[in-house]
Amino acid sequence: MDLELSEDQKLFRNTTAKFLDNELPVEKVRAINKEGGGFPAEFWTQGAELGWAALLVPEELGGGSISGNGFQDLAIVAEEFGRLVSPGPLLPVNTVIAGLVEGAAIGGPDHTETIEGLMSGELIGTWAAYEPKGHWDPLNPSTTATKNGDNYVITGVKDRVEAGDAAGVFLVTAKTASGVALFLVPADAAGVSVELVDSLDFVRHHATVTFSDVTVSADAMVGTESATADIVERMLQVVVALQCAEMNGAINRVFEFTVQWAFDRYSFGRPLASYQALKHRFSDMRTWIECCNATADEAVKAVNNRAENSARLVSVAKAYIGTKSVQIIQDCVQMHGGLGVTWEHDCHLYLRRATTDRQLFGTPADHKRRIADLIGL
Amino acid sequence: MLVTNIPGHDRVGEFMSDQLESVEDFRIRARAWLSENMPKLDPAKEYNTNRVADREWVEHRALQKKLFAGGFAGICFPKEYGGQGLSPAHQAAFTEESVSYEMPLRLNVPSLSICSGMLLDMGSEEQKQTYLRGAISGEMILCQFLSEPSGGSDLAGLLTRAQRDGDTYIINGQKCWSTFAYAADFATCLVRTDWDAPKHRGLSMIIVPVHDDATHLQRVRMVDGSEEFCEEFFTDLVVPAGNLVGTENDGWTVGQRQLFYERQAVGGGSPYVSGQPPTRGGSSATVEEVARAVGKDKDPATREIVGWQSALDTVNHQLIKRITVGMASGEYPAMASSMMRLAHAEIPQHKMDVMLDIAGDEAVTSVVGGDGYLRSVGVQFLMRQGASLGGGSSEMSRNMISERVLMMPREMAADRDVPFREVRRGR
Numbered sequence: 001m002d003l004e005l006s007e008d009q010k011l012f013r014n015t016t017a018k019f020l021d022n023e024l025p026v027e028k029v030r031a032i033n034k035e036g037g038g039f040p041a042e043f044w045t046q047g048a049e050l051g052w053a054a055l056l057v058p059e060e061l062g063g064g065s066i067s068g069n070g071f072q073d074l075a076i077v078a079e080e081f082g083r084l085v086s087p088g089p090l091l092p093v094n095t096v097i098a099g100l101v102e103g104a105a106i107g108g109p110d111h112t113e114t115i116e117g118l119m120s121g122e123l124i125g126t127w128a129a130y131e132p133k134g135h136w137d138p139l140n141p142s143t144t145a146t147k148n149g150d151n152y153v154i155t156g157v158k159d160r161v162e163a164g165d166a167a168g169v170f171l172v173t174a175k176t177a178s179g180v181a182l183f184l185v186p187a188d189a190a191g192v193s194v195e196l197v198d199s200l201d202f203v204r205h206h207a208t209v210t211f212s213d214v215t216v217s218a219d220a221m222v223g224t225e226s227a228t229a230d231i232v233e234r235m236l237q238v239v240v241a242l243q244c245a246e247m248n249g250a251i252n253r254v255f256e257f258t259v260q261w262a263f264d265r266y267s268f269g270r271p272l273a274s275y276q277a278l279k280h281r282f283s284d285m286r287t288w289i290e291c292c293n294a295t296a297d298e299a300v301k302a303v304n305n306r307a308e309n310s311a312r313l314v315s316v317a318k319a320y321i322g323t324k325s326v327q328i329i330q331d332c333v334q335m336h337g338g339l340g341v342t343w344e345h346d347c348h349l350y351l352r353r354a355t356t357d358r359q360l361f362g363t364p365a366d367h368k369r370r371i372a373d374l375i376g377l
Numbered sequence: 378m379l380v381t382n383i384p385g386h387d388r389v390g391e392f393m394s395d396q397l398e399s400v401e402d403f404r405i406r407a408r409a410w411l412s413e414n415m416p417k418l419d420p421a422k423e424y425n426t427n428r429v430a431d432r433e434w435v436e437h438r439a440l441q442k443k444l445f446a447g448g449f450a451g452i453c454f455p456k457e458y459g460g461q462g463l464s465p466a467h468q469a470a471f472t473e474e475s476v477s478y479e480m481p482l483r484l485n486v487p488s489l490s491i492c493s494g495m496l497l498d499m500g501s502e503e504q505k506q507t508y509l510r511g512a513i514s515g516e517m518i519l520c521q522f523l524s525e526p527s528g529g530s531d532l533a534g535l536l537t538r539a540q541r542d543g544d545t546y547i548i549n550g551q552k553c554w555s556t557f558a559y560a561a562d563f564a565t566c567l568v569r570t571d572w573d574a575p576k577h578r579g580l581s582m583i584i585v586p587v588h589d590d591a592t593h594l595q596r597v598r599m600v601d602g603s604e605e606f607c608e609e610f611f612t613d614l615v616v617p618a619g620n621l622v623g624t625e626n627d628g629w630t631v632g633q634r635q636l637f638y639e640r641q642a643v644g645g646g647s648p649y650v651s652g653q654p655p656t657r658g659g660s661s662a663t664v665e666e667v668a669r670a671v672g673k674d675k676d677p678a679t680r681e682i683v684g685w686q687s688a689l690d691t692v693n694h695q696l697i698k699r700i701t702v703g704m705a706s707g708e709y710p711a712m713a714s715s716m717m718r719l720a721h722a723e724i725p726q727h728k729m730d731v732m733l734d735i736a737g738d739e740a741v742t743s744v745v746g747g748d749g750y751l752r753s754v755g756v757q758f759l760m761r762q763g764a765s766l767g768g769g770s771s772e773m774s775r776n777m778i779s780e781r782v783l784m785m786p787r788e789m790a791a792d793r794d795v796p797f798r799e800v801r802r803g804r
Contacts, residue, residue, distance in 0.1 A: 003699060003702050003703050003706065003708055004702060259783060262785070263785075270786075271786065273779075273783075273785040273786060274785065274786040276776070276788060279775065279776070279779035279780070279783075279785050280772070280775040280776075280779065282778075282779050282783055282785065283715075283719070283774070283775035283776075283777075283778035283779045283782075283783070284719070284775065286716065286778055286779075286782060286783060287716045287719045287720055287778065290696060290699065290700065290713075290716050291692045291693075291695070291696050291720060293699065294692065294695035294696045294698065294699035294700075295691070295692045295695050297695075297699065298695050312691075313691070315684075315688070316687075316688040316691045316692065319684065319685060319688040320688050320689070320692050365681055367684070367688075368680075368681045368682075368684035368685045368688065369677065369680050369681050369684055370684065371684035371685075371687050371688055372680035372681070372683050372684035372687070373680075375665070375683075375684075375687050377665050377668065377669075377674050377680060377683055377684075
């Protein structure tokens with residue numbers, strides 16, 4: 001909900017919103033849930049044709065954006081995804097792309113072909129960062145990459161891997177003899193097995209991925225070992241800012257239909273919107289949403305511009321929106337009364353999405369502590 | 378949303394003029410001027426506390442005169458009234474450059490940001506030449522006479538009366554909560570001039586002298602020991618009829634404009650505020666400082682709380698920036714400033730709560746003659762609710778947001794369209 005979008009970006013928002021509304025209105029999202037979730041492959045390739053996987057790719061590799069502010073444009077898509085609880089690997093694919101682009105920029109092995117595959121929508125990539133029983137700590141994996149001649153042998157288990165079932169390639173954080181490195185591992189490599197887990201999200205899938213002595217060539221490394229922390233930081237900022245944009249889209253949409261409900265629903269002969277006790281709660285929510293809009297925009301701009309303070313602004317946005325988004329949606333559930341906690345009502349679709357975004361890639365508490373680090377306490 | 382509702386909108390063209398000095402050129406010029414003319418903050422000196430207020434009023438008048446002489450006073454006010462005719466971006470740059478200098482901060486609110494802002498929009502040419510120029514040049518300080526003891530939020534129900542008598546008005550009644558009135562020269566005073574009209578339609582705004590034999594002014598002591606609020610009793614105070622701002626009985630329009638500037642100033646988004654309070658050595662301890670002072674800065678639970686407060690403070694600034702942009706472009710109604718007002722109560726209150734928690738048992742006692750640093754956290758906590766009361770209560774802000782931003786039904790008012798003299802009043 002950036003108030004300073006260019007005309008190009010406003011047009012891009014409208015076309016994205018229209019496309020999503022035509023292709024996957026909430027009723028279709030419900031149908032996908034009924035069939036077990038995931039996303040229709042053709043939906044994602046159509047999205048890729050609209051540029052959803054090209055916005056972070058430099059022009060020389062075939063990507064780019066009309067506005068010239070690719071990450072801002074991508075955040076617009078994420079926000080629209082949030083408004084319609086859209087399925088599709090928008091976050092994982094673009095996070096992997098951000099990592100690959102960063103790796104290429106510092107002169108690591110060439111992954112142009114993978115980037116092209118991801119851009120086309122034919123190939124799905126996802127970051128295998130979490131490990132079982134582990135909290136958010138991407139630079140401290142127990143998965144190992146052992147050098148064996150010109151190859152690395154990767155062993156370990158990753159979980160909470162979004163779209164792990166659809167992925168053709170995993171970006172794996174693994175411990176080497178001298179540090180931590182990132183490797184691209186094809187899903188069809190010998191020794192890779194994928195097991196779906198139950199997800200809180202209405203349609204998004206997550207998987208546990210086991211790597212049993214998976215051999216990859218040294219060229220599978222992304223960037224260099226010494227640059228791993230920087231690449232991971234960039235990927236973290238990208239995925240967290242996208243989560244914020246998505247949560248933001250969700251709360252703006254839920255608030256819209258809840259305000260409408262307050263006007264339409266009558267009790268004791270008056271609309272809910274006429275009760276001061278409720279008006280005041282709506283005012284609090286409206287203010288918090290404005291805060292969410294403000295902080296999401298600043299985080300997105302900072303990531304887009306690679307601002308010096310982008311790490312802090314992204315964590316500020318995640319701490320704030322992660323905290324407030326679910327409070328706002330729960331308050332909106334309360335405004336709907338018992339209807340709000342039924343399967344049939346859409347509130348829980350948004351609550352599932354916001355809660356999922358809130359919990360992964362650093363909880364609000366993780367990001368609060370990160371802010372303390374970043375301000376030098 | 379009426380673009381014409383946005384104060385300052387008619388001056389946007391001026392801000393965008395190609396002839397304006399670029400912000401960066403201005404910044405360089407300001408930096409050089411500040412270093413040659415303004416006193417550096419002195420680590421040994423105490424700033425911005427109640428204890429040093431009397432001294433600061435004298436100093437700040439002098440500092441404002443310096444700014445004026447140097448061409449840096451009233452950066453966003455038009456040149457014809459002594460300002461510089463520059464944009465909020467120039468003002469922001471000046472404030473950034475001025476952080477290590479003493480600045481006339483006490484003149485920011487209410488004199489420049491609230492009273493002067495209103496006068497610029499609503500005052501007559503003569504009033505602007507006298508009072509607006511007077512405030513910008515440091516010759517005079519303005520304050521507001523608005524609230525009355527009979528009601529806080531229901532401002533339009535005020536009872537102070539002004540009676541026209543030839544070329545004068547004769548004023549009788551009582552005002553309260555007038556911030557810094559004891560240090561001011563003139564006040565914008567909202568009075569009732571017609572008792573037969575419904576409450577909003579019988580008010581007038583009149584500029585009155587603060588210090589007059591017909592006015593008894595006394596300072597009001599607050600729970601933290603401060604005496605910055607005043608109350609005034611008027612007995613046949615006579616002022617020239619030319620001091621009427623706007624037209625007689627249209628005082629509510631004028632008052633609302635003033636309230637807009639008040640919300641903007643209290644919310645932290647005024648373009649007429651110059652400089653910012655020193656963060657160290659002042660009354661506003663930071664959460665980090667308190668955590669270090671009690672040795673909890675390495676405790677993970679404390680770090681999480683400090684990180685959260687830092688996030689909230691950042692969000693507060695981001696909110697102000699966003700709403701200011703939204704109002705300037707006409708995307709948001711002027712009442713959107715109530716959201717800044719609400720956040721600017723909640724977030725500082727949260728800060729006071731966490732500082733008290735972190736300071737722990739040291740917040741309630743301090744050695745006599747010591748710096749009392751941690752106990753000041755406790756004292757500040759006593760005034761916690763001031764943040765959601767001053768400049769209009771948070772409850773009123775919530776009414777505004779729901780009724781003027783979300784367009785929900787208005788609260789029932791028993792005095793609507795009733796001649797004011799027939800409105801029921803408490804005792």
